[in-house]
Amino acid sequence: MQVNSEVMSELILDAGPERAAKARKYNEKRKVNITNVDYYDESNFEVKAKVHGNDIYNTYILVEDGEVEDITCTCPDYERHYGVCKHTLATVFCLRDYDMKTKELNIDVRAVNKNEAKYRNFRQIVNSFYNEEIDDIAEENEDNVKVKGMLRIEPKIFYDRFGGELKVEFKIGNKRLYKIKQLSDFYDRMMNKIFYRYGDKLQFVHTKEAFREEDQPMLDFILKYAEIIKYANANFNNVYHYYGKTLSDTSIMLSNTGIDDLFEILKGKSVKFQKDGLEEMVEFSDSNPNLEFELNKDKKDYVIQPNKDIFKMNIIRGKKYSYILDENIFYRLSPEFEKTSLKLLRSFRQNYTSELNLSKEDLVQLFSVVVPKVKNAIKLGNVSEQEVEDYKPKELGVKVFLDFDENDYVVADVKFCYGDLEFNPLDEKQNISIPRNMVEEAKALNVFRRTGFMFDVQNLRFILPDNDLIYSFLTDDISFYMQKFEVMVTDNFKTKQVTKPKISSLGVKVENDLLTIDFSKIDFDLSELKDIMAQYKLKKKYHRLKDGTFIDLEDNKEISFFDQVLTGMDIDYKDIEEGEVKLPVSRSLYLNQLLKGIKGTEILKNQEYKEIVNHLNQDLLEEEYELPENLNAKLRYYQKTGYNWLHVLDGYHFGGILADDMGLGKTLQILAVILKYVDENPEDKRPSIVISPSSLTLNWLNEAKKFAPDLKVQVISGKAQDRRNQIENIKDYDLVITSYDLLKRDIDTYKEKAYSFRFAITDEAQYLKNSNTQNAKAVKQISAQTRFALTGTPIENSLAELWSIFDFIMPGYLFGYKSFKSSYEGPIVKENDEIAMKKLKMLIEPFVLRRTKKEVLTELPEKTITVLNNEMDDEQQSIYLSYLAQAKEEVADEINMNGFEKSQIKILAALTRLRQICCHPKIFIENYTGRSSKLDQCMEIVEDATESGHKILIFSTYTSMFELMEQELKNKNISYFKLTGSTKVDERIKMVDEFNENPNIKVFLISLKAGGTGLNLTGADMVIHYDPWWNLSAENQATDRAYRIGQKNNVQVYKLITKNSIEEKIYDLQMKKAELADNMLSTQTKFVNKLSKDEIMKLFS
Secondary structure, three states, X not given: OOOOXXXXXXXXXXXXXXXXXXXXXXXXXXXXXXXXXXXXXXXXXEEEEEEEOOOEEEEEEEEEOOEEEEEEEOOHHHHHHOOOOHHHHHHHHHHHOHHHHOOOOOOEEEEOOHHHHHHHHHHHHHHHHHHHHHHHHHHHXXXXXXXXXXXXXXXXXXXXXXXXXEEEEEEEEOOOEEEOOOHHHHHXXXXXXXXXXXXXXXXXXXXXXXXXXXXXXXXXXXXHXXXXXXXXXXXXXXXXXXXXXXXXXXXXXXXXXXXXHHHHHHOOOEEEEEEOOEEEEEEEEOOOOOOOEEEEEEOOEEEEEEOOOHHHOEEEEXXXXXXXXXXXXXXXXXXXXXHOHHHHHHHHHHOOOOOEEEOOOHHHHHHHHHHHHHHHHEEEOOOOHHHHHOOOOOOOEEEEEEEEOOOOOEEEEEEEEEOOEEEOOOOOOOOOOOOOOHHHHHHHHHHHHHOOOEXXXXXXXXXXXXXXXXXXXXXXXXXXXXXXXXXEEOHHHHOOOEEOOOEOEEEEEEEOOEEEEEOOOEOOOHHHHHHHHHHHHOOOOEEEOOOOOEEEOOOOHHHHHHHHHHHHHOOOHHHHHOOXXXXXXXXXXXXXHHHOOOOOOEEEEOHHHHHHHHHOOOOOOOOOOOOOOOOOOOOOHHHHHHHHHHHHHHHOOOOEEEOOOOOOOHHHHHHHHHHHHHHHOOOOOOOEEEEEOHHHHHHHHHHHHHHOOOOOEEEOOOOHHHHHHHHHOHHHOOEEEEEHHHHHHHHHHHHHHOOEEEEEEEEOHHHHOOOOOHHHHHHOOOEEEEEEEEOOOOOOOOHHHHHHHHHHHOOOOOOOHHHHHHHHHHHHHHHOOHHHHHHHHHHHHHHEEOOOHHHHOOOOOOEEEEEEEEOOOHHHHHHHHHHHHHHHHHHHHHHHHHOOHHHHHHHHXXXXXXXXXXXXXXXXXXXXXXXXXXXXXXXXXXXXXXXXXXXXXEEEOOHHHHHHHHHHHHHOOOOEEEEOOOOOHHHHHHHHHHHHHOOOOOEEEEEHHHHOOOOOOOOOOEEEEOOOOOOHHHHHHHHOOOOOOOOOOOEEEEEEEEOOOHHHHHHHHHHHHHHHHHHHHOOOOOOOOOOOHHHHHHHOO
């Protein structure tokens, strides 16, 4: 299609040469998808499109009479300068080339001929004249609505007293009123503001403003119920359509709620009301009718009569209120009237009588049963107060005597009191001749039944035989009894109340490397502690001791203390029963945390215990240890804190986990500790050992040379015999460095030589996360005085990983795995047990030091993480969906046939294929010739970024993906390095150094597993995660190759996620699994374990 040359020139000039060049590439690569075109001629057109860049951007261009009237785009570039961007210009290029592409593109084009454009202005004029004519019509007749707010609404109510139904119709208008014939039609007119003519005297645009202000509530009422009528009738089953609509469309049948709503609107007004074929005006009154019942004496008998003809009254029930229609008034009854006079009225009507006759003897029942229920509804007529005084019961008093019987059940003896007369209401053989308030008596007896008391027939009293009910009675119900009745208790009852146990004093001391706790000053029998704790673990509210006393277990700090002591220190009940417990000194800080929770207890601590607690408190760490003189580095403040903390732990022979963020200098802190030990023990020193991933052994060597050049360092490497010779000479070195893989092979040699190292350090200690692997087993066989673990991610997937690391640094501290799993991992993961979580945090906190970059490196530049979505091309998506359906079926069959656990390889293979298709189908489909939207997106980012001077790290799980990237980079003349698992260690170091120094090397392709750790690549300021990995911490470690100490520039991180694919689900799982570490190393509360069968199947959805 032709585009005005002046318009095109103007757009290109505004965009600038760089944007124009990119816009042409977008058009050439067919990244513009025009979704709608209104084309009149080259100077008049409107176009909308979607442009595929880093994201999908929506563009819009409007050109009228050769002028650009409007141009917009949703991209960041447009939002910054509100001018022509590469996406809008690419859209115009695409429109210009439309004739060539029209057969290939599916575009909604409305080609408008020139005549139509020619007459467009005329039609607009016609519309404006038409609207003016409508206004003129409204002014021609004074009966029509001239101004807003003149229409009124008149309701008319119809009452069917036989069916008890109310319905309401409506008329609208000004002087002359017109009936709303179809309420659903009226609703539509109001919703759509339609102009409608009802007759010669009424035509108007249906808006709320057309009606009088005082009629607005009634209009809302009509619209509310008209909407119900409209949709109820519209959804009525077509099978029954022959029988008509479900609801009448001419009137509103009033429900109970509808009656309440309508009364609120009509309150204080009079409206037309048709009953029994007669029409009259009825007033809606928010008051009670003048209805009274009188007690009169007729000769020897008595009679109760209403002052009105009660059978002419119509009782109508709303949802919240009851109503009476009497004569010309529609009354809304007060709750008090409804409970009394209306109740009596109903009784008369139900018995079809207008009067009740009763004898003199019946007066007792009248005043003891009826009058208390209807209160003041019955007035005294010709009967004096004195005459009926003897028949009115005196005020009821209730006495309750509480005790425990021989079975420790609560028993209650009850006395009813009328003046000086007292009697047992449970003894039916008594002959009580005085008037009694039967209603109040029934209420009193019901209190006992409601609180669980049973009738003891033999002893004529109440008994409470259930412990749960007794506990509830003693804690809650008894206070109500004391307010309601006169309660007396025996001394025996007073001794068996609900109590909270108290620990008056607790002795704590450290002697001979043992922690001793004295439990002798507890105010209950410790032999019952096991039973108490069993009830506490079942989350029971109480435990009843053998003497009948109740112990309140809810919010009980003392019982919680015992639970945490027992489970957190692996103590047996029998140990506590003896009154004194001896434990490893490593439990001191955990105990100190527990002691903070028990208030009002005297804690007796010896000096050695106090010193340990103060020294190991991470918040204090006041003691500063002198740094080694020959340390060739200046430690930052937080590194000094870590150095001091490691020294304190070592001083008490404790291990620890230094869990600082990647790039905060964990290596330097450890080297400083080792160097200090070597300096202080020149004659009698033992070597230390570092176990790390093989890719980091030379890094440790280089760091040692750099920061501690005086250390004698040996890297264990080479063939088996070479390594054996090196191990035999370990005593000649200060520090030995080996890899997990080599240690596993050489462990027998280490054991044979019976070396005992001064320090054993595991770097990237997450390699120990599976305690059953040969790596973990070998490392834990190394003998050392002190063990430290270094890792930025002590928890990646499950709590078992944390246990395994602790099993290395302090064997037995977190108990055996079976005990750990039942006490902590199971309750936390499966039940989200916050108590277990809190206990575990208290156990590990003294021995884990974690600082994040955000906390300590305020000078570190900003890191921005952006998730970029891409959509698969049609061919790519077709392959993905086909394989997804096939994989889902195959995996389901595999699980059904072999079970979930034995199907892991099949599942992993299927998931891998899906992930590879998202990256590029060509990874495993050799003859695939189509494109990959993700690769296109990635290369566009790379091209833009390198042109702007950025250096980029690209991480991917699949090394085969790098082959495709390399071809793209070569085509664009972009220089790069590549690092995979096959890259030799010395070659890695050379590439890292050159990448950081050489500005011409723009891109570093790195395998996530091979290069995710141990590399310092601060020369890069952009990171691209091409495909998401299951574990977010692996990606974070990879990102921190660039975002670490030494980085001077802001770092931009891109995560490329394919929409509507498995990658979105992996990303969601990353976010959930990230919470796992946060729970133990911060204050979050939710855990996520490894993938279940259901979670696996959701990945294929």
